[in-house]
Amino acid sequence: MSGSSLDWVYGFWKSLSPYAYARAEDEVVILPPNLVYKTNRTGVDLLDHVGKGGRLEDIPGFSEERAREVEGFFLSLKAAYEGRPVSLERVAYGFDFTRLPVxxxxxxxxxxxxxxxxxxxxxxxxxxxxxxxxxxxxxxxxxxxxxxxxxxxxxxxxxxxxxxxxxxxxxxxxxxxxxxxxxxxxxxxxxxxxxxxxxxxxxxxxxxxxxxxxxxxxxxxxxxxxxxxxxxxxxxxxxxxxxxxxxxxxxxxxxxxxxxxxxxxxxxxxxxxxxxxxxxxxxxxxxxxxxxxxxxxxxxxxxxxxxxxxxxxxxxxxxxxxxxxxxxxxxxxxxxxxxxxxxxxxxxxxxxxxxxxxxxxxxxxxxxxxxxxxxxxxxxxxxxxxxxxxxxxxxxxxxxxxxxxxxxxxxxxxxxxxxxxxxxxxxxxxxxxxxx
Missing domain, CATH: 3.20.20.70 (Aldolase class I)
Structure with a gap:
């Protein structure tokens, strides 16, 4: 999978970014209407990179395997935003799920x-x-x-x-x-x-x-x-x-x-x-x-x-x-x-x-x-x-x-x-x- 096959990602995140928020402090993605998904620092950094106009293929170590992982990440994000079922790793909810308010x-x-x-x-x-x-x-x-x-x-x-x-x-x-x-x-x-x-x-x-x-x-x-x-x-x-x-x-x-x-x-x-x-x-x-x-x-x-x-x-x-x-x-x-x-x-x-x-x-x-x-x-x-x-x-x-x-x-x-x-x-x- 080449970086060019992920070109849809840039338009998608640009259209979503006014309504979505990736927060590094507690590694969450907040989607409207105030839906909170746990990610990790890599996910937050990836969204920040794309949001600032960066190209995925410019990320050090980007490969075919990484491209498939990135595609899966953005497809899951798209499904969550559209209210469709999302296949995600289940993270047990706890009282420290978020550190800051939503x-x-x-x-x-x-x-x-x-x-x-x-x-x-x-x-x-x-x-x-x-x-x-x-x-x-x-x-x-x-x-x-x-x-x-x-x-x-x-x-x-x-x-x-x-x-x-x-x-x-x-x-x-x-x-x-x-x-x-x-x-x-x-x-x-x-x-x-x-x-x-x-x-x-x-x-x-x-x-x-x-x-x-x-x-x-x-x-x-x-x-x-x-x-x-x-x-x-x-x-x-x-x-x-x-x-x-x-x-x-x-x-x-x-x-x-x-x-x-x-x-x-x-x-x-x-x-x-x-x-x-x-x-x-x-x-x-x-x-x-x-x-x-x-x-x-x-x-x-x-x-x-x-x-x-x-x-x-x-x-x-x-x-x-x-x-x-x-x-x-x-x-x-x-x-x-x-x-x-x-x-x-x-x-x-x-x-x-x-x-x-x-x-x-x-x-x-x-x-x-x-x-x-x-x-x-x-x-x-x-x-x-x-x-x-x-x-x-x-x-x-x-x-x-x-x-x-x-x-x-x-x-x-x-x-x-x-x-x-x-x-x-x-x-x-x-x-x-x-x-x-």
Whole structure:
């Protein structure tokens, strides 16, 4: 096999490189949407060499045998990116699979024009939780402060992708400036929003800044229930208008819905509704009883019932021609997302996720109220490799029954905030044999 027979590799990696990232620090390749594959230093160096315009035949010791190995490597990478089965060496997952985060999120503000009953931060006027400790603009980093955070994401955390979230990030007029800055630093940026402020002019401005994707919260396919859950009359109409504006501007929109007891039945109608808006991707996550949600009645939805719902929602999404994503961790003894092709859904707190609050505090995740340090005043390494962060990364919160399970490394006992609220009764009688 000659080097010329591998010419397809150069065009393939050039087209993929804006969306993929090879990281030498922990020898991983990160593919969209945040899929992580373990490689080795040779693989990372190979991708770096090709990405810089190098020719494969110029590599010292390149031979027919090496050419076949290189072809297999890139064919596997191509299959992984396209979502096809990949024949790879299996590497046992452990708590040190990655050394650095995979993605980040920046809560620009806790101010919000909704007051969702399930909000993890308790945003909106009079909200409780994280938002009550950081209620206004005076408690938010300014534009230059956020640019420093973005620099840390790029230079120290070495993540390829992050989201602006909140609160409602579009309440800040500098979203476009920050998005453009992040893009100039080689980062991909997503917006997590309720969409209510995304009128046609703002949507076009966001797209022009380099922001190509947005996730819009939509809690029901009808106004009455959505507005009730979001605590704001007219919220549904505004959010739908925002989705239409962003789609028209060229932004790729994905909806996200929080599964609660109150909207469980209605959400099964969401796939057809989002398809009618021209949206091709939707996601759901499980209500986390913290912040405002900790005292919300009638919303709690147990792990034991989540699996059947996810399977049905996914089936309906397939019928509607919409890609479906499930985000929340669920104990694998109750529901196994890996076996269903949904990927690993273990808790990402201080592990795959770097979450930054409006003050610059690093939270284990956006729902956890106690920070493990401040990204700017303490520095990334001090915070990320601290004992406090390790408590989450090593899953030291796991109950004994989970820690002793043979599937613990893959499952990692789901969400500690869930267990803090609900206790462990659902795990009684759980066997190590997974429910497929």
């Amino acid at each position: 993605l980040g999120e920046i809560a620009l503000t806790y101010r919000c024009n909704n007051r969702c009953r399930f909000c993890y931060a308790g945003c909106g006027d009079g909200g409780e939780g994280l938002a009550s400790a950081s209620p206004g603009e005076a408690d938010e980093l300014d534009t230059e402060g956020w640019k420093r955070v973005i620099d840390v994401f790029k230079d120290e955390a070495k993540i390829p992708f992050f989201s602006f979230t909140g609160g409602e990030p579009l309440l800040r007029p500098d979203v476009e400036e920050l998005a453009a800055y992040a893009v100039s630093r080689g980062l991909r940026v997503n917006l997590v929003t309720n969409g209510r402020l995304a009128d046609p002019s703002r949507a076009e401005s966001l797209y022009a800044s380099g922001l190509a994707t947005a996730q819009v919260s939509l809690e029901a396919p009808a106004a009455a229930l959505h507005d009730d859950l979001c605590g704001a009359a007219g919220a549904f109409e505004d959010s739908v208008a925002g989705i239409r504006s962003m789609v028209a501007a060229g932004i790729s929109v994905q909806t996200n819905s929080t599964l609660t007891r109150a909207n469980r039945d209605a959400l099964l109608g969401m796939p057809r509704f989002v398809a009618s808006l021209g949206v091709k991707r939707m996601s759901m996550n499980l209500f986390i009883p913290t912040g405002a949600g900790a005292t919300a009645s009638g919303l709690f939805f147990p792990y034991a019932e989540a699996g059947a719902f996810v399977d049905e929602a996914r089936r309906r999404a397939h019928e509607a021609g919409v890609d479906f994503f499930w985000y929340s961790p669920v104990p694998m003894c109750l529901y196994n997302p890996i076996a269903r092709g949904l990927g690993n859904k273990s808790c990402a707190a201080c592990d795959g996720l770097l979450s930054v609050s409006p003050r610059g505090d690093v939270l284990p995740c956006s729902s956890w109220p106690e920070p493990v340090g401040n990204l700017l005043s303490d520095g990334f390494s001090k915070v990320w490799f601290s004992d406090g962060a390790a408590w989450f990364k090593k899953k030291r919160y796991a109950p004994d029954s989970c820690a002793a399970c043979s599937s613990f490394a893959a499952c990692q006992s789901a969400c500690p905030l869930y267990w803090r609220y609900a206790g462990y009764d659902e795990l009684r009688g759980c066997k190590e044999a997974l429910r497929w």
